[in-house]
Amino acid sequence: MLKISSLKSGYDGMEILRGVDIYVDPGEIVALIGTNGAGKSTLLKSIFNLADIYDGQIIFKDKDITNLPTHDLIREGISFAPQGRLVFSDMTVFENLEMGAFIFTDKELVKRNIKDIFEKFPTLKAKQKHNASTLSGGQQQLLSIARALVQNPELLLLDEPSLGLSPIAMKEVFSKIVEINHRSVSVLIVEQNVKQAVSIANRTYILENGRVALEGNKDILKNPETSQIYFGLK
Amino acid sequence: MISSYFGGLLIMISIYLILALSLQLALGFCGLFNLGFVGFYAIGAYASALLALSGQPFWFCLLTAALVPTIFAYILSTATNKLKGDYLALATMGFSFVIYAVTLNWIGLTKGPLGLPGIPRPQFWGIDFNNDTNFLILSALIAILTYLILHKIASSPFGKTLEAIRDDELAAKSLGKKTATAKSLALMISAFFAGIAGCLLASYLSYIDPTSFMFVNLIPILTIVVIGGLASLPGTVFATIIIVLLPEPLRFIGLPSSLIGPGRQLLYALFLLLILLYKPKGFYGKVELE
Numbered sequence: 001m002l003k004i005s006s007l008k009s010g011y012d013g014m015e016i017l018r019g020v021d022i023y024v025d026p027g028e029i030v031a032l033i034g035t036n037g038a039g040k041s042t043l044l045k046s047i048f049n050l051a052d053i054y055d056g057q058i059i060f061k062d063k064d065i066t067n068l069p070t071h072d073l074i075r076e077g078i079s080f081a082p083q084g085r086l087v088f089s090d091m092t093v094f095e096n097l098e099m100g101a102f103i104f105t106d107k108e109l110v111k112r113n114i115k116d117i118f119e120k121f122p123t124l125k126a127k128q129k130h131n132a133s134t135l136s137g138g139q140q141q142l143l144s145i146a147r148a149l150v151q152n153p154e155l156l157l158l159d160e161p162s163l164g165l166s167p168i169a170m171k172e173v174f175s176k177i178v179e180i181n182h183r184s185v186s187v188l189i190v191e192q193n194v195k196q197a198v199s200i201a202n203r204t205y206i207l208e209n210g211r212v213a214l215e216g217n218k219d220i221l222k223n224p225e226t227s228q229i230y231f232g233l234k
Numbered sequence: 235m236i237s238s239y240f241g242g243l244l245i246m247i248s249i250y251l252i253l254a255l256s257l258q259l260a261l262g263f264c265g266l267f268n269l270g271f272v273g274f275y276a277i278g279a280y281a282s283a284l285l286a287l288s289g290q291p292f293w294f295c296l297l298t299a300a301l302v303p304t305i306f307a308y309i310l311s312t313a314t315n316k317l318k319g320d321y322l323a324l325a326t327m328g329f330s331f332v333i334y335a336v337t338l339n340w341i342g343l344t345k346g347p348l349g350l351p352g353i354p355r356p357q358f359w360g361i362d363f364n365n366d367t368n369f370l371i372l373s374a375l376i377a378i379l380t381y382l383i384l385h386k387i388a389s390s391p392f393g394k395t396l397e398a399i400r401d402d403e404l405a406a407k408s409l410g411k412k413t414a415t416a417k418s419l420a421l422m423i424s425a426f427f428a429g430i431a432g433c434l435l436a437s438y439l440s441y442i443d444p445t446s447f448m449f450v451n452l453i454p455i456l457t458i459v460v461i462g463g464l465a466s467l468p469g470t471v472f473a474t475i476i477i478v479l480l481p482e483p484l485r486f487i488g489l490p491s492s493l494i495g496p497g498r499q500l501l502y503a504l505f506l507l508l509i510l511l512y513k514p515k516g517f518y519g520k521v522e523l524e
Contacts, residue, residue, distance in 0.1 A: 050407060071410035086405030088398050090465075090521050099398050100409055102391060147409070 001026045001186055002047070002155055007056035009046040015054060016042040018210035024155065029177070029187040031197040034207035035229070040190040041083055043207070044157045047188075048073060048080045060155070074103050079153035081144045083160045083190075089133035093124050093143055096132050100147035117146045120179070138169025142176060149180065156180065158189040162196065174200055194221065241366040243478065245438055248373035249431050251474045252380045254458040255467065256427035259384055261456075262464040262519075263393060264420040265400030267319060269452060270310060270326035271428060273333035274303035276447035278429025280337060280344060283353045283436040292356030292363075292437070299433035300426045307425030311418035318403075330449050337444040349443025353436050363437070373434050380427050385467055387423065396420050397465065400521070453499065454478075457506045463519020472517060480505065 002024040010016040016039045024030045032040045045051040047058055049070050058066045060076055068076070079100075088096050097117060101110040118125035121142055127135060132143060141161055148156060161177065162170040170193065178200050181187050191197035198204050198221055206214040208229050220226055253275060260266040282299035286292070314325045337344045344350065355363040356372070363369045387393050395416050398406040407413050436442045458477045462469030481498040489497060514522045 048408065050404070069410075069412075070407060071412065074410040080408045082404055082408045086402045086408070088401040088405065090401055091394075091397065095394065099394060099406075102395075103410060144405075151409075 001028075001061060002188070003059040004043075004047070005057045005059075007043070007046060007058065008054040009042060009051050009056070010054065011042075011051060013052075016051070016210050017046060019056070020207070020210070020212055022205050022212060022215075024186050024188050026154075026186055027181070027184060028202045029181050029189065029200055031201035031204040032188065032190045032207060033192075033194045033197055033204060034213070038207040039210040040207050041159050042210075044080065044159050044188065044190055047157060048078065050080075071103065074151050074153075077152075077154035078157065079148035079151045079155075080157040081148040081159065081161065083163060087132040087135075087140050087143050087147070090131060092129055092131055093135070094128040096143055096147050097124075097150050100150040103151060113150050113152065117150050120149070121146050121176075136169065137165050138172055141165060141169070141173050145173070145176065145180070149185070153185060155186045155188065158187060158191075160190055160192055162191060162193045170196065238366055241370050243482070245366070245370050245373050245434075247474055247478045248370070248377040249434050249438070250455065250458065250478050251377045251471060252427055252431040252434070253455045254462070254470045254474050255377075255380055255384050256424045256431070257455055258459050258462075258465070258467065258470050259387065259396070259427075260420050260424035261459055262466070262470075262521075263388055263400065264396040264417060266417060266421060267323040268326045268421060268424070269323045269449070270329035270333075271424070271455065272447050272449060272452045273330040274307060274425035274428035275432045275435075275451075276333050276337055276444075277303040277306055278432025279436040279442050279447065280350070280432075281429070282433035283350045283442055284343070286353050286437065287350065292358055295437075296430060296433050299429040299436075301429070303425040303429035303432075304422045307422040308418065311421040315414050315417065327449065330452070334444055334447055334449065337447060344444070347443060349441055350436075351441045353440045353442065355437050355440065369438060373438070376430060376434065380430070381467060381471070384423075384427070388465075388467065392416065392419070400465075450499070453502055453506075457502045460506060461509050461516050463516030464521045466516065466518035466520065469516055469518030477502065477505075 004020060004022050007017050007020040008015055020043060032043060034040050042051050046053055049067060053067055057064060060078060065073060065076060088099060097114045101113055104110050123139055124143055124146055132140060135143060145161065161173050165173060174196055177187060189197060198218055204216055204220045205212050206226060206229055213229050214220065214223065214225050216223060257271050260268050278299035281302045282295040285295040285298055310329055314322055317325055338346055355369060357363060361368055363372060395406065395411050398411060399413050399416060403413050454477055458470060458473040462473030481501050484494050484497050509516060
């Protein structure tokens with residue numbers, strides 16, 4: 001579904017990713033973990049054309065999408081929920097979802113999509129007329145994910161969905177991610193909460209200094225190389 | 235008939251309303267802290283004044299007064315598109331100073347500090363706009379039209395995109411919004427209406443000079459936007475009336491004329507301070523000024 005080859009990217013001439021190769025198959029949850037500054041968020045931003053790409057190729061459903069404008073990427077079937085629960089705080093929950101659905105010109109389709117989202121996220125339905133700023137951290141994160149889902153993606157990019165959440169809220173967010181995946185949406189997730197991310201992922205990549213250092217399945221945390229990457233242990 | 239004094243006040247309310255509404259679009263809705271706004275006002279005023287003095291019809295002057303600042307806004311937005319917050323404020327403030335310096339020093343075109351006197355009032359459809367009541371009707375109609383157009387823009391999907399950019403530009407980008415284009419358009423529309431206000435001011439006063447377009451002239455317009463409330467058009471109308479009328483009692487308490495100007499600025503500053511302290515969202519605003 002998604003294949004990234006030899007990707008070099010960064011910001012304003014500064015190279016963060018130094019040749020990354022990863023892939024995501026249909027129906028998979030793939031986790032990207034690694035220490036701070038490893039380039040995890042930059043990888044998601046590069047896919048979504050929010051970082052500068054210097055070299056390499058990004059293929060989605062057999063089409064080269066390298067440097068494709070963001071609105072075209074959404075039309076191709078990729079959506080992105082950025083780090084930090086970036087909801088539009090002065091808009092209502094409903095308006096936030098409408099903002100996500102702007103790519104559809106058919107108003108009936110927008111209504112249908114939002115209705116569908118409310119069925120999947122009953123908490124948001126109950127608060128649809130409330131300003132997003134009045135939601136709890138967990139609810140804001142769910143709104144951020146729901147706003148991306150309203151675009152009907154085939155691949156969802158999630159950047160640290162557990163950031164700043166309480167353990168209960170985090171559990172809810174992760175179970176929602178699994179539920180989304182069961183509805184045939186592939187997920188590429190960047191996460192600091194390594195244990196949680198690995199537990200829901202089919203495969204995991206560990207990034208180190210802008211390169212893939214290790215690839216594995218649910219046992220990746222038992223691999224001695226993982227400790228070496230995270231803690232410098234030999 | 236309305237007395238000349240009250241007619242003049244109502245005309246100034248119309249002109250300030252157009253200015254404040256147009257600043258509201260860029261600042262209140264899109265979050266662009268554009269301190270170069272007075273520069274657009276100046277360009278509109280000078281463009282229309284020069285054309286009117288060369289005998290061009292009013293509608294042509296008005297259109298040019300709107301379009302020339304729009305072009306400048308496009309250039310300014312292209313140059314400052316990656317700037318945000320304080321950096322954008324500083325860069326656009328520089329633009330305001332440059333325009334002021336041009337009006338002051340390009341003597342051949344603007345007559346510098348002497349200003350441009352004898353700017354004719356409009357005359358069309360057999361109506362003489364030298365009559366203040368007629369000019370008031372014209373300026374009020376343009377102000378109402380400005381309100382309706384900006385209201386339409388603000389409640390459109392484009393308006394919602396501007397609000398999304400104000401709330402969080404990265405989030406808006408991540409939803410596929412063309413944020414750079416939207417910000418540029420917001421600045422251009424804002425400049426378009428500021429230019430129209432400049433044209434009305436030049437026609438009404440029949441005289442303009444650089445002092446009307448100094449940076450400090452942004453204070454009352456900014457005060458209106460903050461007091462009315464960011465992203466609130468009805469609030470802007472309410473605040474315009476208050477801010478234009480607020481310093482008027484100063485005229486009647488026997489203050490020397492040299493003190494009226496500073497007294498007016500003092501009142502604006504005091505009012506702004508009180509609002510920011512006790513009502514940070516203004517009277518009808520949805521968001522706080524950050």
